[in-house]
Amino acid sequence: MVDSGRVGTRHVRGSWDSADVTSNISGDGQPTVIDLFSGAGGLAEGFRQAGYTILAGVDNDPDAIATFRTNFPKASSIIGDIRDAEVRRKSVEAGRCVDVVVGGPPCQAFSQVRNHSRIIDDPRNSLYREFVRVVGELEPRAFVMENVQGMAQMGVKEQVIHDLALAGKYEVTAQLLDAADFGVPQTRKRLIFIGIHRDTGELPPTIEGSGASVALTLLKDSVDDPRYRLALRDDVVAEELLTRLQDPEDVGIVSARQAIGDLEFLASGRTDDTSPTVALGAPFSAYQRRMRDAPIVANLRVPRINRDTELRLDGIPAGGNYRDLSDALMSRYLTGQKWGPSTGSELLARKHYYAYRRLHPELWAWTLNTKADAVYHYSALRALSVREFCRLQSFPDHYTVTTDPRRGEIPGRVPNGAAHSRYRQIGNAVPPLLAKAIATSIRDLIPSRLSLSALS
Numbered sequence: 001m002v003d004s005g006r007v008g009t010r011h012v013r014g015s016w017d018s019a020d021v022t023s024n025i026s027g028d029g030q031p032t033v034i035d036l037f038s039g040a041g042g043l044a045e046g047f048r049q050a051g052y053t054i055l056a057g058v059d060n061d062p063d064a065i066a067t068f069r070t071n072f073p074k075a076s077s078i079i080g081d082i083r084d085a086e087v088r089r090k091s092v093e094a095g096r097c098v099d100v101v102v103g104g105p106p107c108q109a110f111s112q113v114r115n116h117s118r119i120i121d122d123p124r125n126s127l128y129r130e131f132v133r134v135v136g137e138l139e140p141r142a143f144v145m146e147n148v149q150g151m152a153q154m155g156v157k158e159q160v161i162h163d164l165a166l167a168g169k170y171e172v173t174a175q176l177l178d179a180a181d182f183g184v185p186q187t188r189k190r191l192i193f194i195g196i197h198r199d200t201g202e203l204p205p206t207i208e209g210s211g212a213s214v215a216l217t218l219l220k221d222s223v224d225d226p227r228y229r230l231a232l233r234d235d236v237v238a239e240e241l242l243t244r245l246q247d248p249e250d251v252g253i254v255s256a257r258q259a260i261g262d263l264e265f266l267a268s269g270r271t272d273d274t275s276p277t278v279a280l281g282a283p284f285s286a287y288q289r290r291m292r293d294a295p296i297v298a299n300l301r302v303p304r305i306n307r308d309t310e311l312r313l314d315g316i317p318a319g320g321n322y323r324d325l326s327d328a329l330m331s332r333y334l335t336g337q338k339w340g341p342s343t344g345s346e347l348l349a350r351k352h353y354y355a356y357r358r359l360h361p362e363l364w365a366w367t368l369n370t371k372a373d374a375v376y377h378y379s380a381l382r383a384l385s386v387r388e389f390c391r392l393q394s395f396p397d398h399y400t401v402t403t404d405p406r407r408g409e410i411p412g413r414v415p416n417g418a419a420h421s422r423y424r425q426i427g428n429a430v431p432p433l434l435a436k437a438i439a440t441s442i443r444d445l446i447p448s449r450l451s452l453s454a455l456s
Contacts, residue, residue, distance in 0.1 A: 031141075031446055034058070034095040036082060036103035036131055040401060040425040041068045042393065043102045043146065044075075046435020050443055056094035058082055060412040062404040063421040070402050079412065082130045095138045099446055100439075104146035104430060105131040119156060120163045132163050139169070141200060141446040144438055145193040146430055149176055160193060170195035173204040177434060181209020183251050184394045184431040185259035185287065186365040189213075192438060196445060205441040212253045215241045218319045218360055228319035230362050245362070248285035256378060257361035258285035260388045268382035269304040277397065291391055294398035299386035299422065303372050308334045310381045312356055318378040319360030322353040365392045370427035371420070389426045394433040401425055 030053045035044045038057030041064075048054055056076035057068040069077040076094045080087035095101065105127040119125050120132065135143050145164065151157060161172045172195040179188040194204040215238040219231040230245075232238040245253045262280050277297050283289045305313075311334050316324045330347050333339075343349040359365055359378040368374050372383045384392075386401050403418040404410065414424060 031099035031443070032097075033100045033102055034091070034098045034138075036091065036101060036134060037105050037127070038068050038103075039064045040429045041071055041399075042395070042429030042432050043104070043144070043435045044068070044072060045395065045399065046430065046432040046437075047100070047102065047439040048072075049432060049436045050439035052100065052439060052443075055098055056091070058087070058091045058094075061414065061425075062406070062410055062412050063402075063414075063418070064425050066402050066404045067400070067425055070400050071398075081412070082134070083126055088130070088134065091134060092137050095134070095140075098138055099141045100442070101131075101135050101138055101140045101143040102145070102435075103131055118163075119159055132166070135164070135195075136166050139197070141197050142442050143170070143193075143195045144442075145195075147191050147193070149189045149191050151191050157191070164193055164195050168198070170197055171203050173206075175207060177207060177438075178209065178213040179394075179431040179434040180213040180253070180364045181211060182431075182434050182437040183254055183287070184364070184392075184433045185254040185256055186368060186392045186394075186431065187213045188367045188431060188434070190430065190434070194438070194442065196442070200445060202445040205445070207437060207441050209437070210241065210244075210252050211237060212241050212245065213364075216245065216363065218363060226317045226320075226324065228317055228360055230360070248287075251286045251290060254285075254287045254364060255362050256359040256365050256392065258287050259291075259365075259391045260384070261285070261361070262288050263300075263385070263388055263391070264377075264379065266300060266302050266380075266382070266385055266388075268302055268380070270300065270302040270385070273301045274298045275300055291394075291396050293396045297387060297397045298400045299390060301419075302385045303383050303419065305381075305383055306337055306339050308337060308339065311335070313358065313376055313381045316356060316358050316376075318358050319363065320358055322348075322356040325356065368392060368427045370424035372423045374423075374427060386422045386426060389423060393426055393429055394431045395426065395429070396432075 030051055032055050033044065033047045033052045034056045036058050038044055038059045041057060044054045044057055054072050054075045056078055057072060058078040059065050059068065060081045062079055065077050065079045078087060078090050078094060082088055082091060120129050131145060151160065157174050161174060164170060164172045172193060174191055174193045177190060177192050179186055196202050196204050215233055217231055217233055218228040220228055230242065232242060241253060244250045245255055248258055262283055274296055277292055277295055283292060312325060312329050315326060315329045332343055332346055332348055355373040358376045361378045365375060368389060376383055390399060390401065401422045403421050414421065
């Protein structure tokens with residue numbers, strides 16, 4: 001449910017007139033978007049689904065830009081560090097007369113803010129400063145900035161709102177949203193800043209989801225029964241949410257199996273990366289039908305795992321983690337195969353603990369990270385494919401994740417190879433369905449500049 005927060009009378013012309021309209025504005029009157037830190041394009045995809053035209057994506061990572069370019073072939077793809085003068089110039093030029101600026105700039109030093117220091121002045125936050133700077137230059141009708149939930153700590157959120165307000169030009173609010181509340185089969189909390197230009201006569205909307213992520217949990221019945229079950233917390237709506245979650249036709253609350261159950265046939269070590277969609281068999285949930293929007297589905301390779309990992313996964317029930325491992329399975333090496341760096345002891349190191357987690361088929365996934373071992377399958381003894389990562393992030397099946405074809409080290413590329421890059425790109429992305437909910441909430445508040453020019 002969306003509360004528009006509408007106040008007063010919308011300014012039909014505001015500070016924009018027909019002279020602002022240039023050839024890069026959507027010809028069909030759709031509001032336009034530029035993504036300043038596009039990554040693989042999660043924010044952009046959500047806005048596209050909500051009826052926006054994507055003008056450009058900007059990112060320093062050549063692999064992520066390759067994915068963006070593949071999926072947004074009509075948009076400008078600008079590669080490079082936006083702190084570079086030429087990259088900034090290209091970005092501003094691509095975004096002239098844009099309606100909405102979006103992005104998730106890294107903000108590395110917010111946790112060190114103390115007293116009267118300002119995060120925009122900290123050199124470690126230069127990318128955040130560039131986001132504010134470009135918004136100030138383009139002066140769009142609205143902007144959306146996404147960041148980690150830790151930024152909500154006292155003092156920091158208020159500073160960001162102050163910076164983004166640009167001396168009163170924008171009304172700005174911040175909301176902590178969880179992707180699981182918007183039909184994404186994953187709990188992923190992000191702090192979302194929305195700014196609406198004062199000349200629109202509107203206020204930023206309040207965005208409300210299902211509340212699913214705070215009402216359900218996994219519990220063990222007893223020490224003797226290793227299985228986890230879906231349980232209710234003390235919440236008046238929990239029972240209704242549980243009923244909804246068990247309904248495969250409800251796309252508002254989606255479980256892991258409802259998201260990726262039609263891909264259970266994938267096997268560890270699979271090298272074939274594509275398949276005709278019809279070969280997947282019949283979808284058994286509304287979410288699967290929603291995701292299947294292409295005749296060919298890609299990114300189906302599955303990495304191999306070693307025998308030690310298989311043995312440990314076999315000792316972890318669906319929904320469990322390293323705490324479910326027996327003492328014997330906590331040994332560093334189980335089969336004599338020496339893999340990875342030695343820990344200097346006979347036991348697994350703490351850095352390994354995070355890897356041993358299995359999805360529960362009846363609940364959404366926890367927050368994915370950037371590695372293939374961020375989560376393992378709920379029934380098969382294997383890692384997930386990139387496509388399954390995409391499904392858990394709500395990227396539709398037409399969305400192809402790729403890398404720059406150039407080999408080796410190139411500027412902006414994160415090392416560790418193409419396979420790792422694909423997982424990293426999706427693990428870092430904003431879930432498109434979360435972005436779509438945000439985009440929809442502001443859609444009626446910001447008629448495109450092209451539409452306004454027609455009224456002048």
